[in-house]
Amino acid sequence: MSNALLTVSGVVAGYRRDLPILHGISLEVHRGELVTIVGPNGAGKSTLIKAIAGLVPISEGRVELGGTDITSLATHKMGAASVAYVPQTDNVFTTLTIDENLRLGAAALPRSLAKDRIAQAYERFPALRDHRDRKARVLSGGQRQLLAFARSLLTEPALLMLDEPSAGLSPAAVSEVFGHLTDLSDDGITILMVEQNVKAALAISDRTYVFAEGENRIDGPSGVLADDPDMKAIYFGGTKRSTHAASAG
Amino acid sequence: MLQALADGILSGAIIALGAIGLTLTMGILRFANFAHAELITWGAYMALAAVSLLGPLGGPIGPFSFGLPLILGTIAAMGLTSLLALTIDGLVFRQLRGTSNHLTLVFASFGVSLLVRMLILLIFGGAATYYSNTLQIAIPVAPGLRLMPDQLFALGLAAVLVVALYIFLQRTRLGLSMRALAENPDLTRVNGVSTARVIRWTWIIGASLAAIAGVLYGLTVQLRPEVGFHLILPLFAAAILGGVGNIPGAVIGGMIVGLAEAFAVFILPPGYKMAVPFLILLAVLYVRPTGLFAGTAGAAK
Numbered sequence: 001m002s003n004a005l006l007t008v009s010g011v012v013a014g015y016r017r018d019l020p021i022l023h024g025i026s027l028e029v030h031r032g033e034l035v036t037i038v039g040p041n042g043a044g045k046s047t048l049i050k051a052i053a054g055l056v057p058i059s060e061g062r063v064e065l066g067g068t069d070i071t072s073l074a075t076h077k078m079g080a081a082s083v084a085y086v087p088q089t090d091n092v093f094t095t096l097t098i099d100e101n102l103r104l105g106a107a108a109l110p111r112s113l114a115k116d117r118i119a120q121a122y123e124r125f126p127a128l129r130d131h132r133d134r135k136a137r138v139l140s141g142g143q144r145q146l147l148a149f150a151r152s153l154l155t156e157p158a159l160l161m162l163d164e165p166s167a168g169l170s171p172a173a174v175s176e177v178f179g180h181l182t183d184l185s186d187d188g189i190t191i192l193m194v195e196q197n198v199k200a201a202l203a204i205s206d207r208t209y210v211f212a213e214g215e216n217r218i219d220g221p222s223g224v225l226a227d228d229p230d231m232k233a234i235y236f237g238g239t240k241r242s243t244h245a246a247s248a249g
Numbered sequence: 250m251l252q253a254l255a256d257g258i259l260s261g262a263i264i265a266l267g268a269i270g271l272t273l274t275m276g277i278l279r280f281a282n283f284a285h286a287e288l289i290t291w292g293a294y295m296a297l298a299a300v301s302l303l304g305p306l307g308g309p310i311g312p313f314s315f316g317l318p319l320i321l322g323t324i325a326a327m328g329l330t331s332l333l334a335l336t337i338d339g340l341v342f343r344q345l346r347g348t349s350n351h352l353t354l355v356f357a358s359f360g361v362s363l364l365v366r367m368l369i370l371l372i373f374g375g376a377a378t379y380y381s382n383t384l385q386i387a388i389p390v391a392p393g394l395r396l397m398p399d400q401l402f403a404l405g406l407a408a409v410l411v412v413a414l415y416i417f418l419q420r421t422r423l424g425l426s427m428r429a430l431a432e433n434p435d436l437t438r439v440n441g442v443s444t445a446r447v448i449r450w451t452w453i454i455g456a457s458l459a460a461i462a463g464v465l466y467g468l469t470v471q472l473r474p475e476v477g478f479h480l481i482l483p484l485f486a487a488a489i490l491g492g493v494g495n496i497p498g499a500v501i502g503g504m505i506v507g508l509a510e511a512f513a514v515f516i517l518p519p520g521y522k523m524a525v526p527f528l529i530l531l532a533v534l535y536v537r538p539t540g541l542f543a544g545t546a547g548a549a550k
């Protein structure tokens with residue numbers, strides 16, 4: 001497909017070379033799409049986006065962004081390559097103020113541009129502006145997630161990768177965070193995210209990939225997958241007794 | 250009493266300069282570097298070597314015992330100490346970072362500290378020495394308090410450096426990156442910061458401050474190859490007291506240790522002075538393991 005922004009083909013990766021967690025994963029994300037990855041615990045969902053971000057070594061396969069090979073690009077150069085990544089936990093610097101978190105996210109930009117982009121971020125997330133000089137540790141889980149979004153958007157990445165943005169949030173915070181995600185997607189930002197909350201993930205995304213045990217299982221338009229009987233089989237009928245609830249917030 | 254206060258603040262300031270470098274490298278590289286104190290000795294002796302080369306450049310300035318040679322010598326010592334720190338990091342610590350556990354790095358730092366101390370002993374000999382033989386007359390600063398001009402200079406310089414470093418960490422992009430790296434290395438990389446570059450600057454800043462601490466120690470006390478060895482415990486006490494990674498904490502920690510040492514002579518025999526930082530360290534670890542002012546390492550837990 002010519003419209004693919006991110007192409008992952010046959011990726012084998014793991015924290016240790018002799019213990020791969022991903023056994024040949026492939027996926028595609030098209031420009032402007034919101035794609036989610038779901039799957040039972042241990043499926044390798046988070047490992048894949050960490051591998052794309054350069055935090056987990058890839059031993060085989062290829063990752064391309066807009067036709068450029070970024071398979072073995074160093075993590076700190078990903079921003080320049082237009083990939084932003086928001087980790088699941090510890091995704092803000094709690095010892096820095098909110099403003100400092102944003103300044104760090106914009107540190108790679110020329111100073112005047114950084115200033116403009118930070119001003120834009122405060123416009124998009126006014127709640128952050130109200131606390132700009134407070135340490136990020138005072139923020140709630142949902143606010144931290146928004147700060148992490150704001151910070152990763154400063155470089156205007158082509159691709160935003162999110163690792164379980166709903167993890168540990170209250171139902172109200174989940175709907176707020178997902179509301180912002182839908183807005184970002186509507187603004188044309190391409191998003192690839194990992195989610196445990198399958199129902200919510202299927203509801204807001206364009207397409208969904210289902211992983212299990214480090215391999216692709218099924219994928220397709222989210223609306224179609226929502227009614228797919230295989231989904232239930234993967235989650236509840238697999239060899240693994242999954243401990244997570246599909247509706248866990 | 251007033252004299253003990255002044256002595257305590259002076260040695261506290263020197264301990265603080267060393268402890269800042271130690272707390273920075275501990276916070277950012279996440280291991281207890283026992284070789285840090287040897288950077289202080291190395292810096293002091295590099296300045297001595299420079300002074301003996303540059304001696305003809307000028308005599309003492311004003312009321313001080315030193316002149317242009319020591320000022321230039323200190324700058325050279327900062328460079329040479331940074332070079333030593335970067336060399337040690339490249340040859341030893343970087344090889345072990347990531348692959349081995351923290352204890353391996355700590356033991357490696359013990360080995361490095363021995364090596365550096367013996368190297369200094371080999372080159373400069375074991376005798377105590379001074380930068381200058383100029384006699385200084387203590388001037389009365391307040392009733393019951395006399396200080397030498399060099400001591401006042403040391404205090405002033407330490408204060409300026411602490412403030413400058415604080416502003417650097419708060420205001421500059423590099424300072425911000427250093428604070429971020431101390432909290433969360435992966436997230437710092439994700440934000441497009443080259444951590445290798447930040448680590449390099451951390452060594453340069455820590456080593457430069459250590460060199461200055463060494464020169465100030467040599468200026469106000471004397472130069473001995475075991476300066477670092479005697480300072481290692483006070484340095485760790487100050488850094489841990491202040492919370493690992495916490496710059497203002499290290500300064501306050503250094504002051505507490507310096508003052509405690511100075512006042513301890515009123516209640517303990519002078520021979521026990523060395524034990525004071527150890528007692529403070531034990532007390533802090535017992536009551537508040539993350540330090541009086543939790544630093545980045547404490548907050549990250």
